[in-house]
Amino acid sequence: GENVEQHPSTLSVQEGDSAVIKCTYSDSASNYFPWYKQELGKRPQLIIDIRSNVGEKKDQRIAVTLNKTAKHFSLHITETQPEDSAVYFCAASGDNYGQNFVFGPGTRLSVLP
Amino acid sequence: ETGVTQTPRHLVMGMTNKKSLKCEQHLGHNAMYWYKQSAKKPLELMFVYNFKEQTENNSVPSRFSPECPNSSHLFLHLHTLQPEDSALYLCASSQGGLAEQYFGPGTRLTVT
Numbered sequence: 001g002e003n004v005e006q007h008p009s010t011l012s013v014q015e016g017d018s019a020v021i022k023c024t025y026s027d028s029a030s031n032y033f034p035w036y037k038q039e040l041g042k043r044p045q046l047i048i049d050i051r052s053n054v055g056e057k058k059d060q061r062i063a064v065t066l067n068k069t070a071k072h073f074s075l076h077i078t079e080t081q082p083e084d085s086a087v088y089f090c091a092a093s094g095d096n097y098g099q100n101f102v103f104g105p106g107t108r109l110s111v112l113p
Numbered sequence: 114e115t116g117v118t119q120t121p122r123h124l125v126m127g128m129t130n131k132k133s134l135k136c137e138q139h140l141g142h143n144a145m146y147w148y149k150q151s152a153k154k155p156l157e158l159m160f161v162y163n164f165k166e167q168t169e170n171n172s173v174p175s176r177f178s179p180e181c182p183n184s185s186h187l188f189l190h191l192h193t194l195q196p197e198d199s200a201l202y203l204c205a206s207s208q209g210g211l212a213e214q215y216f217g218p219g220t221r222l223t224v225t
Contacts (some may be wrong), residue, residue: 093211
């Protein structure tokens with residue numbers, strides 16, 4: 001089955017700096033890679049996703065890159081703000097998994113003012 | 114609000130109790146999910162229902178029993194739980210596979 005690893009587990013950056021979180025997956029058949037943000041005491045919410053037919057996707061300060069050959073994908077947050085502080089989860093899924101998302105263990109991002 | 118509600122929000126139960134968690138989605142989605150979120154583990158998928166049919170059971174112990182009477186409601190029946198079952202139980206829904214999953218606020222379960 002699919003296995004998703006995520007690094008780092010914790011990340012602290014100064015406000016205004018960039019943050020990068022990396023995930024690797026094991027199943028080359030996976031073709032959908034969402035990223036979820038979970039603020040303290042709140043539910044996970046999708047912030048961006050990418051499918052295997054593209055290598056990069058951007059939405060304002062957030063971007064995701066995908067390297068299918070190496071089986072890794074990354075979340076990039078630029079010009080970080082205190083409200084970006086949260087736990088970020090990557091996930092992988094594919095047609096062969098139906099609705100079965102395999103989540104990474106999460107990265108706790110702290111943006112220091 | 115995301116359109117996915119869960120009740121109760123907090124639940125404390127003894128190991129011999131029977132209780133149920135309820136999830137309701139108002140988004141017209143056709144798939145619903147139960148996840149377990151523990152302090153030191155990633156989100157663990159427990160069950161998937163697609164058009165009311167269970168399509169996934171990730172080796173979950175039989176003390177957890179799901180029920181999906183229609184595409185808008187999902188239940189998780191609990192009986193003879195163990196202290197290690199204490200966690201946040203999240204419900205989610207989506208429109209088909211490989212699509213955004215909308216999560217409910219979760220039920221914080223404590224087993225004493």
